[in-house]
Amino acid sequence: MARLSDLPDDLLVKILSYLPTKxxxxTSVLSKRWQFLWMWLPNLEYSNSNDYSSRDYPESATLREIFDRMRSTTLREFVDKNLPLHRAPVIESLRLDLRYRSIKPAVLKRWVEISVSRNVRELEVSYDSKSKNIFPxxxxxxxxxxxLKLGFVNLMDVPSTGSLCSLKTLKLQYLEYANQGSLQRLLSxxxxxEELSVHFSGEGECVKEFTIIVPSLRSLSLLIPxxxxxxxxxIDAPSLTYFKLEDRYAKExxxxxxxxxxLREAYVDVxxxxxxxxxxxxxxxxRLTICSQ
Known part of the structure; x- marks a missing residue:
């Protein structure tokens, strides 16, 4: 039976890719060979939404020790040190779930910029930016x-001359829109x-009216509280085949x-x-499903 140490590095990285980032x-404490293997991972996830708990700990006392050290080192310090040095030529996915602790918007903006420089293909950010711009x-x-999946962030300073030329899936959940045109400029x-999901928060909403004109769009989900x-x-979407609308706004x-x-399938709850x-x-x-109050 082959030992792990007999396997090539690329296969070990493949195995590591099935584990949570933390x-x-x-595994970096196992040996010198393992010290930097994790830095070739194409998928990264950093979260401060909950602490490590006892169920996260392996049986090994050595690994428990490294988990303790990770707990004592702030997430900001860890990502600041390691993300710029990450060795994977392409970051396939980066998930930043940073809703519950204080990380300054300028720090997150720097992390996003690094991920862009590494040709990130999937980016998910959940962060209460408190009226600050986190996108370079x-x-x-x-x-x-x-x-691209965004939650709770402030969408501001969106340039009309930009181009997300490969973006096919966009999910926006409870964003704060800086002004009336922020959503339109992003879509433009x-x-x-091809796939768009927008969940409006309703609280302090700057968007009073909006238009979704996307010729390539195939799937659209809207939630209006x-x-x-x-x-x-x-909504003007000639290629649309699936439409889900939950419009719960009681005023006319x-x-x-x-x-x-x-359009082939629609779910309408209005x-x-x-x-x-x-x-x-x-x-x-x-195929039409209707729910109405």
Whole structure:
């Protein structure tokens, strides 16, 4: 039976890629050969949403010791030291779940910039940026980015001249939009976008009206809560095949769904006064589910 030490480095990195990042890092204490193997990982996940617990610890006393050292070293210090030195030529995915502790926006902005320089393909950021911009200018011209998931961040200073030319999946959850045009400008620089999900927060919402005009879009999910001040919206997506709308805003507002000739499946959960108009605008749909209050 082959021992781990007999396996080539690329296979060991493959094995490490199936482990959580924090566990993969802990293998660096095994030997000199293992010290930097984790730094070739193509997928990275850093989170401060919860602490290490007893169930995270392996049986080995040595590995428990490295976990203790990791706990005593702040996440910021660890990522600041290691992310610029990461050896993988391409970061396939980077997940930053940083909602519950104080990391300055300038620090996160630096991490995003590093990931862009490493041709990141999937980026997920959950962070309460408190009206601060966390995206460098290079982010909006990242040609490698295919999947982008953002939660709670402030979307501001979006350039109209940028180009996320490879972005196909965009998920925006409870963002703070700096102004009325932030969402529109972001969508306008995504020429091949196929999947879009937007969950509005409703609290302190700057977006009163919005228009989604994306010719390449195939799947769209919208959640509009029963708060805020939405005046209405327009959706124009000729390639759309799947549409999910949860419009719970009780006050009267307009909802125009136009130019969706390829729509095949729709799930509509809206207040009663919007139902008839919506149904008339999606006559091409083959499968329709309606929930109305």
């Amino acid at each position: 566990v993969a890092v802990s 200018g290079s982010f909006y011209t990242c040609a490698s980015l295919v999947i 620089i995504c020429p091949v976008l 029963n708060c805020g001040n939405i005046g209405g919206y327009v 507002h307009y909802a125009k769904i136009t130019n969706v000739p390829n 207040v009663s006064f919007n139902v008839k108009g919506l149904i008339r605008s999606i006559t091409s749909v083959k």
